[in-house]
Amino acid sequence: MIQDFLQNDYLQHALYAGLLIGLISPLIGVYLVVRRLSLIADALSHVTLAGVAAGLFIQKKLNLFTEINPIYMGMGFSVMGSLFVDRLRRMYQSYSEIAIPIIMSGGVGLGVVLISASGGFNVNISGYLFGSILAVRTEDLETTLIVTSITLLVLILFRKELFALSFDEENAVLTGVNRSIVHFFFILVVALVIASSIQVVGILLVSSLITIPVATALQHTNSFRQTLIASILYGELSVILGLAAAYHFELASGGAIVLVSIMILLCVFLIKKVVYLTARLQKNRQRINS
Amino acid sequence: MSTPILKVSHLHFSYGNQKVLDDVSLSLEQGEFLGIVGPNGSGKSTLMKMILGLMPSQHGEIDLFGSSIAHFKERSRIGYVSQKANSFNLGFPATVREVVASGLAGKLGLFRRYKKSDWQRVDEVIEQVELSHFANRNIGKLSGGQQQRAFIARALVGSPDLLILDEPTVGVDAKSTTQFYELVRFLHQNQGLSVIMVTHDIGVISSYVDRVACLNKRLFFHGEAAEFQRRQKEILSAAYDYDIQLVEHHHH
Numbered sequence: 280m281i282q283d284f285l286q287n288d289y290l291q292h293a294l295y296a297g298l299l300i301g302l303i304s305p306l307i308g309v310y311l312v313v314r315r316l317s318l319i320a321d322a323l324s325h326v327t328l329a330g331v332a333a334g335l336f337i338q339k340k341l342n343l344f345t346e347i348n349p350i351y352m353g354m355g356f357s358v359m360g361s362l363f364v365d366r367l368r369r370m371y372q373s374y375s376e377i378a379i380p381i382i383m384s385g386g387v388g389l390g391v392v393l394i395s396a397s398g399g400f401n402v403n404i405s406g407y408l409f410g411s412i413l414a415v416r417t418e419d420l421e422t423t424l425i426v427t428s429i430t431l432l433v434l435i436l437f438r439k440e441l442f443a444l445s446f447d448e449e450n451a452v453l454t455g456v457n458r459s460i461v462h463f464f465f466i467l468v469v470a471l472v473i474a475s476s477i478q479v480v481g482i483l484l485v486s487s488l489i490t491i492p493v494a495t496a497l498q499h500t501n502s503f504r505q506t507l508i509a510s511i512l513y514g515e516l517s518v519i520l521g522l523a524a525a526y527h528f529e530l531a532s533g534g535a536i537v538l539v540s541i542m543i544l545l546c547v548f549l550i551k552k553v554v555y556l557t558a559r560l561q562k563n564r565q566r567i568n569s
Numbered sequence: 570m571s572t573p574i575l576k577v578s579h580l581h582f583s584y585g586n587q588k589v590l591d592d593v594s595l596s597l598e599q600g601e602f603l604g605i606v607g608p609n610g611s612g613k614s615t616l617m618k619m620i621l622g623l624m625p626s627q628h629g630e631i632d633l634f635g636s637s638i639a640h641f642k643e644r645s646r647i648g649y650v651s652q653k654a655n656s657f658n659l660g661f662p663a664t665v666r667e668v669v670a671s672g673l674a675g676k677l678g679l680f681r682r683y684k685k686s687d688w689q690r691v692d693e694v695i696e697q698v699e700l701s702h703f704a705n706r707n708i709g710k711l712s713g714g715q716q717q718r719a720f721i722a723r724a725l726v727g728s729p730d731l732l733i734l735d736e737p738t739v740g741v742d743a744k745s746t747t748q749f750y751e752l753v754r755f756l757h758q759n760q761g762l763s764v765i766m767v768t769h770d771i772g773v774i775s776s777y778v779d780r781v782a783c784l785n786k787r788l789f790f791h792g793e794a795a796e797f798q799r800r801q802k803e804i805l806s807a808a809y810d811y812d813i814q815l816v817e818h819h820h821h
C-alpha cells in the first residue's frame with residue numbers, strides 16, 4: 280500500500296493535501312475551541328457552499344469565469360461570511376452564539392436557491408458536500424499550500440496576541456493588544472482554511488478536523504503549547520490512517536478521516552481512564568500494605 | 570507633592586438614564602495606596618473601568634500620568650485585575666507561566682516574540698506572588714486564591730507604575746486575604762508602586778492603605794486612612810444609607 284501512495288500521482292496529491300489540512304485545521308481549531316467558537320467552522324462551511332453554488336450559477340447562466348474553480352468563489356463568500364459573523368457577534372454580545380445559526384441557515388438558504396435557480400448543475404455537488412480528496416489536482420494542491428503558508432505566517436506572527444486575546448480579551452486589549460488587527464487576520468485565515476479543507480473532508484465534515492483533534496488533545500494537555508502540538512499530531516494521524524483505510528477498503532475518504540479521528544478520541548479517553556484506575560489501584564494497595 | 574499620576578475631576582456617568590457616578594473628583598499621588606469602599610452597585614467598578622479607558626467618559630476629566638485619558642497611550646504603565654478575573658473558562662489549557670506571560674503581549678507589541686529575558690521576568694513575578702511551585706500547573710487547577718495571585722502576577726509582569734485591583738479577594742479565605750494584602754503592601758512599599766484597591770473589607774483596609782475614598786454615586790469621603798478610621802461610622806452611615814435617606818426625605 281505504501282508503494283501505491285509513493286507511485287500514484289493522485290494518491291500522492293491526496294496525501295499531501297490531507298497532510299496540509301491536517302496541520303492547519305487543528306491549529307486554528309485550538310483557538311476556536313478555547314473561545315467556544317467551534318461552531319463557526321460549520322457556519323462558514325455552509326456559506327462556502329453558497330459561494331460554490333454562486334460560482335457554478337455564474338458559469339452556467341452567464342457563461343463567465345468558466346476556467347475558474349468555483350471553490351474560489353466559495354472562499355470569497357467564506358471570508359465575507361466570517362467578517363459578518365464577527366459583526367453579528369458584537370451586535371449580540373451576550374448571545375454571541377446566535378450569529379452562528381443566522382449565518383449557517385443563510386448560507387444553506389442561498390446555496391439551495393442558487394442551485395434550484397440554475398436548474399441543477401452537471402458537476403457533482405456531492406464532491407463538495409462529502410469531499411473529493413482523490414480528485415485533488417496540482418493547482419488545488421498549490422492553493423492549499425498557499426493557504427497553509429498564510430495560515431502559519433499569521434498564527435506565528437500573532438501567536439502571543441492570539442493567546443492573550445483567547446484567554447482574556449478584556450485584559451489583553453487593556454494592556455495594549457491590538458484586537459482589531461489580530462482578529463481580522465485570524466478570522467480571514469479561518470475562512471480560508473475552511474474553504475480549502477472542503478476538498479479533503481467536504482462541507483458537512485469540515486468542522487471535524489477543526490474540533491475533534493483539539494477535543495482529543497484537551498483531554499490530557501496542561502499547557503497551551505502542548506495543546507497546539509498534540510492537536511496537530513492527532514489531526515495528521517487521522518488524515519494518514521483515514522486515507523489509508525479509505526484506499527484499502529474503498530471508503531469515502533472524508534468520512535473515513537472523521538471516523539478515525541473519533542476513534543483516536545475514544546482511545547485517548549480509554550487510555551486516560553486506564554491510567555487513572557491503575558493509579559488508584561496502586562494507591563489502594565499501598566494503603567492496605569501499610 | 571508632585572503632580573498626581575491620576576486626577577479625576579467632576580466625573581459623571583450614566584448607564585442609559587440611570588446615574589451611576591455623580592460629580593466624582595479624586596486624585597492619586599505617585600506611590601500612594603488608595604482604598605475605595607462603597608456598597609454594591611455604588612459605581613466602584615464603573616469608575617475603575619473609566620480610569621482604564623474601557624468606558625468613554627461622558628462628563629468630566631480623567632488625567633493619567635499628566636495626559637488626558639483620550640491621549641493616553643502607555644497602556645502598559647497600568648496593571649489591572651478585574652473583579653471578574655477568575656471567572657475565566659476553567660478548562661482553558663494554559664499554565665500559570667503562559668497566563669502570566671500574556672501580560673507582556675501588549676507591551677512588547679506586534680511581531681515580537683517573548684525573549685529569554687521576558688521569561689525571566691515572568692518567573693520573577695511568579696516567585697514574587699509565591700507561585701513558583703505552581704508555575705507549570707494548569708491555571709484552572711489552582712485554588713481561587715492562587716488564581717488571584719496569578720492574575721496579580723500577570724498585572725505586574727509589565728512593570729506597571731499603577732496597579733488597579735477591583736475586589737481582588739472575593740471568594741478568598743481570611744488567611745489568604747491577609748497574605749494578599751501583605752503582598753500588595755510589600756509591592757507598594759518596596760517598589761514604589763501606586764495602587765488603587767476596591768474592596769468591601771472596610772474593617773482591615775485602613776490599616777493597609779494611605780488614603781480611603783468612600784463612594785456611592787458621589788464621593789462621601791476622600792482623605793487620610795487615619796481620619797477615615799476616626800470618622801468611619803459617620804461616613805459609612807451617610808454613604809451606605811444614602812438611598813434610604815433619600816426615600817425618607819420623600820415622605821416629609
Ligand SMILES: Nc1ncnc2c1ncn2[C@@H]1O[C@H](COP(=O)(O)OP(=O)(O)OP(=O)(O)O)[C@@H](O)[C@H]1O
Nearest residue numbers: 584589607608609610611612613614615616652736
Ligand atoms: N453594563 C451595564 N449596563 C447597565 N448598567 C450597569 C452596567 N454595569 C453596571 N451597571 C449598573 O451601574 C451601577 C454601578 O455598578 P458597578 O459595577 O460600578 O458597582 P460596584 O460599586 O462595582 O458594585 P459591586 O460592589 O457589587 O462590585 C449598578 O447599579 C449597576 O446596576
Ligand SMILES: [Mg+2]
Nearest residue numbers: 613614615652
Ligand atoms: Mg464592582
